[in-house]
Amino acid sequence: MNRLNKLFASKTNNLLSIYFTAGYPALNTTVDIAEALEKSGADFLEIGFPYSDPVADGPTVQHSSEVALENGMSLKVLFEELAELRSRVNIPILLMGYLNPIVQYGIERFCKKAAEVGVDGIIVPDLPIYEYETLYSSHFIDNGLSNIFLVTPQTSEERIRKIDGLSNSFIYLLSSSTITGYNLKLSDSVEEYYKRIVAMKLKNPTIIGFGITDSSSFAKACNYANGAIIGSRFVKLLGEDGYMDKIDGFIKGIRP
Amino acid sequence: MKIKVCGLKHPENIEAVAALQPDYVGFIFYDKTPRYAAGLSADALQGVPASIQKTGVFVNESVENIDKLIAEYGFNAIQLHGDESPEFCAAFKGRVTVIKAFGLNEEFDFEQLKDYANNVDFFLFDTKTKIYGGSGKTFDWAILDQYKLDVPFFLSGGIGSENIAEVKNITHPQFYGVDLNSRFEIEPGLKNIEKLKDAFNIVKNKIQQMKYGVNEQGYYGDFGGAYIPEMLYPNVEELRQQYLTIINDDGFKAEFDDLLKNYVGRPSPLYYAKRYSEKYGANIFFKREDLNHTGSHKINNAIGQILLAKRLGKKRIIAETGAGQHGVATATVCALMGIECVVYMGEIDMARQAPNVSRMKMLGAKVVPATSGSKTLKDATNEALRDWIGNPVDTHYIIGSVVGPYPYPDMVARFQSIISAETKKQLVEYTGSELPQYVLACVGGGSNAMGMFYHFLDDESVKLVAVEAAGKGVNSGESAATTALGNEGVLHGSRTILMQTEDGQVVEPYSISAGLDYPGIGPQHAHLFKSHRGEYVSITDDEALQAGLLCCQLEGIIPAIETAHALAQLEKMKFEANDNVVICISGRGDKDLDTYIKYFNY
Numbered sequence: 001m002n003r004l005n006k007l008f009a010s011k012t013n014n015l016l017s018i019y020f021t022a023g024y025p026a027l028n029t030t031v032d033i034a035e036a037l038e039k040s041g042a043d044f045l046e047i048g049f050p051y052s053d054p055v056a057d058g059p060t061v062q063h064s065s066e067v068a069l070e071n072g073m074s075l076k077v078l079f080e081e082l083a084e085l086r087s088r089v090n091i092p093i094l095l096m097g098y099l100n101p102i103v104q105y106g107i108e109r110f111c112k113k114a115a116e117v118g119v120d121g122i123i124v125p126d127l128p129i130y131e132y133e134t135l136y137s138s139h140f141i142d143n144g145l146s147n148i149f150l151v152t153p154q155t156s157e158e159r160i161r162k163i164d165g166l167s168n169s170f171i172y173l174l175s176s177s178t179i180t181g182y183n184l185k186l187s188d189s190v191e192e193y194y195k196r197i198v199a200m201k202l203k204n205p206t207i208i209g210f211g212i213t214d215s216s217s218f219a220k221a222c223n224y225a226n227g228a229i230i231g232s233r234f235v236k237l238l239g240e241d242g243y244m245d246k247i248d249g250f251i252k253g254i255r256p
Numbered sequence: 257m258k259i260k261v262c263g264l265k266h267p268e269n270i271e272a273v274a275a276l277q278p279d280y281v282g283f284i285f286y287d288k289t290p291r292y293a294a295g296l297s298a299d300a301l302q303g304v305p306a307s308i309q310k311t312g313v314f315v316n317e318s319v320e321n322i323d324k325l326i327a328e329y330g331f332n333a334i335q336l337h338g339d340e341s342p343e344f345c346a347a348f349k350g351r352v353t354v355i356k357a358f359g360l361n362e363e364f365d366f367e368q369l370k371d372y373a374n375n376v377d378f379f380l381f382d383t384k385t386k387i388y389g390g391s392g393k394t395f396d397w398a399i400l401d402q403y404k405l406d407v408p409f410f411l412s413g414g415i416g417s418e419n420i421a422e423v424k425n426i427t428h429p430q431f432y433g434v435d436l437n438s439r440f441e442i443e444p445g446l447k448n449i450e451k452l453k454d455a456f457n458i459v460k461n462k463i464q465q466m467k468y469g470v471n472e473q474g475y476y477g478d479f480g481g482a483y484i485p486e487m488l489y490p491n492v493e494e495l496r497q498q499y500l501t502i503i504n505d506d507g508f509k510a511e512f513d514d515l516l517k518n519y520v521g522r523p524s525p526l527y528y529a530k531r532y533s534e535k536y537g538a539n540i541f542f543k544r545e546d547l548n549h550t551g552s553h554k555i556n557n558a559i560g561q562i563l564l565a566k567r568l569g570k571k572r573i574i575a576e577t578g579a580g581q582h583g584v585a586t587a588t589v590c591a592l593m594g595i596e597c598v599v600y601m602g603e604i605d606m607a608r609q610a611p612n613v614s615r616m617k618m619l620g621a622k623v624v625p626a627t628s629g630s631k632t633l634k635d636a637t638n639e640a641l642r643d644w645i646g647n648p649v650d651t652h653y654i655i656g657s658v659v660g661p662y663p664y665p666d667m668v669a670r671f672q673s674i675i676s677a678e679t680k681k682q683l684v685e686y687t688g689s690e691l692p693q694y695v696l697a698c699v700g701g702g703s704n705a706m707g708m709f710y711h712f713l714d715d716e717s718v719k720l721v722a723v724e725a726a727g728k729g730v731n732s733g734e735s736a737a738t739t740a741l742g743n744e745g746v747l748h749g750s751r752t753i754l755m756q757t758e759d760g761q762v763v764e765p766y767s768i769s770a771g772l773d774y775p776g777i778g779p780q781h782a783h784l785f786k787s788h789r790g791e792y793v794s795i796t797d798d799e800a801l802q803a804g805l806l807c808c809q810l811e812g813i814i815p816a817i818e819t820a821h822a823l824a825q826l827e828k829m830k831f832e833a834n835d836n837v838v839i840c841i842s843g844r845g846d847k848d849l850d851t852y853i854k855y856f857n858y
């Protein structure tokens with residue numbers, strides 16, 4: 001049982017997760033930010049590793065990726081920074097990014113290294129199910145890493161069942177078919193989609209992401225899922241002066 | 257195509273069949289058939305390798321009995337051949353692979369399958385008979401066209417040595433495999449291994465024939481696939497399921513052919529370039545895609561995809577463009593069909609291909625600058641993909657080259673394959689043979705090259721030469737010579753060869769030619785390169801511009817700078833006097849006049 005499973009076993013609602021891009025706004029901030037987020041009460045974290053062509057991301061995360069790359073962030077540098085992760089941070093950590101940097105690093109080496117520094121799960125939006133099953137899954141499983149799949153309002157029930165079967169920590173529900181950074185509008189169709197997911201009684205917990213920006217969208221998402229993820233809004237905060245001192249207020253503002 | 261061998265019951269025969277490596281073997285537990293496997297000991301299945309799905313076949317059996325037999329024999333799959341209900345199937349779904357069999361005839365009501373769709377993994381279509389179980393007779397396979405669900409199916413009923421080859425012509429997108437049974441027997445339940453071996457060879461031969469083509473999973477050797485985020489899955493999956501059915505439909509073909517002939521102006525001439533032939537000491541032929549409406553080969557694909565989009569009920573078209581040729585072609589077909597059109601174009605490309613930006617606007621398209629990354633073709637592609645993520649239902653993305661997730665590379669190649677289909681016919685008239693010694697084409701993403709190569713892929717005597725842009729020199733740091741500088745990775749939805757840093761960041765390419773300024777190549781090109789079927793070379797900016805000018809002065813044709821790269825390669829080749837050489841003149845140079853004029857100071 002990894003940290004993710006332990007978390008979901010002990011806490012089933014209002015889970016708050018934060019995404020941020022490693023190397024943004026500067027190198028050597030990753031573990032500091034993670035530590036501050038844990039202290040403020042975040043339940044688990046997604047640390048993004050930057051890619052030059054992030055097709056699933058909107059302007060905010062694109063910008064943070066560009067800056068991070070200019071700063072010299074890479075998987076190699078990230079793993080170096082994460083060497084001290086587990087001496088300072090206890091909550092579950094996921095790495096999130098695109099497939100190509102992983103392919104270049106070597107998938108097996110990547111999984112080993114991630115497990116070694118204490119990462120619990122991986123989110124790779126452009127790694128499809130077929131390729132995961134046939135080429136990659138053994139490396140994830142051998143290293144005790146959860147692979148997180150995404151589900152959108154357009155994902156068929158059959159496919160959601162399949163994803164549920166392949167998942168072993170949680171399922172990432174996208175609030176709508178969108179790139180990151182757009183505000184959640186809780187329209188009727190979105191609500192219907194959440195209800196449809198709830199009615200499926202999946203074996204894995206669900207966490208809603210993309211478009212969660214404040215306490216009200218967070219609370220709404222938590223009506224239908226075990227928790228929610230905030231990404232672009234937090235990344236924006238990291239672009240402000242004195243961001244380290246603002247983290248606590250930000251988290252408390254989301255989940256008073 | 258998968259193979260299932262059904263109706264086994266003798267241990268030694270089972271072993272011999274398993275050695276042929278079918279995908280499924282079936283054991284029938286129904287006492288009214290001579291293939292009843294009741295006496296079979298569970299040990300006889302122990303030797304069947306795990307790669308082969310062991311299937312129990314039942315007719316109106318109880319859940320309890322089926323469960324007992326699953327446990328006893330270790331079945332991975334069950335095939336239900338009686339009147340089992342959707343709920344009955346649901347009791348097994350997820351635990352074992354569930355195959356529900358139906359007998360088909362002209363009156364068969366495909367509607368009834370809907371209720372089963374979520375409760376089974378496969379259908380099996382057999383010939384309808386009064387008794388349960390297989391019939392050994394074929395039905396008219398044309399009625400399969402009425403089947404529109406997305407559950408894949410096996411085809412059964414009377415498939416034997418004499419018609420197994422015909423089965424291979426079935427193009428239904430959900431056609432998953434064949435079920436071989438009574439026509440391959442010495443006696444009921446005893447399979448004829450020799451006959452089966454021949455049938456397996458015929459089926460596998462198909463893969464042999466398509467050595468350089470795409471497989472069922474969308475791969476060309478190590479390359480291809482559909483590496484897309486879940487947000488794009490429904491869009492791409494819809495295309496995957498429909499594209500072959502749509503483009504093989506007679507009505508589609510008629511409309512496509514008509515537009516190519518009367519709107520585009522096809523067939524494009526195959527021109528014997530006399531002065532080039534004298535200069536290079538071989539018979540040089542130009543395949544004149546530059547004479548197409550809108551000035552390049554890009555229109556072939558745009559016409560094909562707009563007709564497809566219409567049949568998919570799409571209301572809005574998006575596209576990316578580099579040189580603007582694909583953008584212009586897309587804007588053109590959208591005007592033709594009265595459909596909204598948005599074209600993404602890198603900010604830098606908008607400046608260097610300004611006339612094409614104006615053309616697109618005149619044609620009614622909205623041109624959106626891509627301002628991220630290198631502000632060229634790859635970034636325009638990223639923006640188009642982002643747009644598609646946000647508009648998953650009503651929008652079709654017309655990709656302009658043989659790149660992107662499967663099925664795009666295959667679909668675009670099919671639409672462009674008209675280039676080589678015509679060339680073969682035209683070449684016979686000149687030379688008496690449809691096969692030249694060489695074909696040449698430039699490669700950005702690779703669509704004109706793939707169209708030029710397509711019908712020659714299996715004619716291994718024909719040398720395929722693909723010309724990339726070396727920019728200021730392969731090792732200058734300013735180049736777009738993908739195969740020389742790149743390595744394997746994932747770009748824009750497919751596994752291919754791309755230019756990248758050690759940690760997998762895509763490198764910004766450079767070429768004077770916007771249409772070749774792309775850091776990857778289509779996955780089929782990656783496969784042709786790796787398998788050495790094609791020769792991949794590169795030409796610098798200077799070499800290309802000189803070759804472009806030479807073509808003006810020797811043949812009176814101003815080629816696109818993209819095309820000029822292919823022409824420049826002639827300088828580096830050695831020919832025999834009788835060699836026939838076809839070059840794809842992918843586009844005309846109007847859009848590049850500014851660049852030519854500046855370079856040569858005209």
Ligand SMILES: Cc1ncc(COP(=O)(O)O)c(C=O)c1O
Pocket residue numbers: 552553578579580581582656657658698699700701702703704705770771772816818819842843844
């Ligand atoms: C005239 C011409 N040739 C070639 C290309 C390169 O594309 P592809 O490699 O897909 O044929 C372009 C692209 O814009 C073009 O305009």
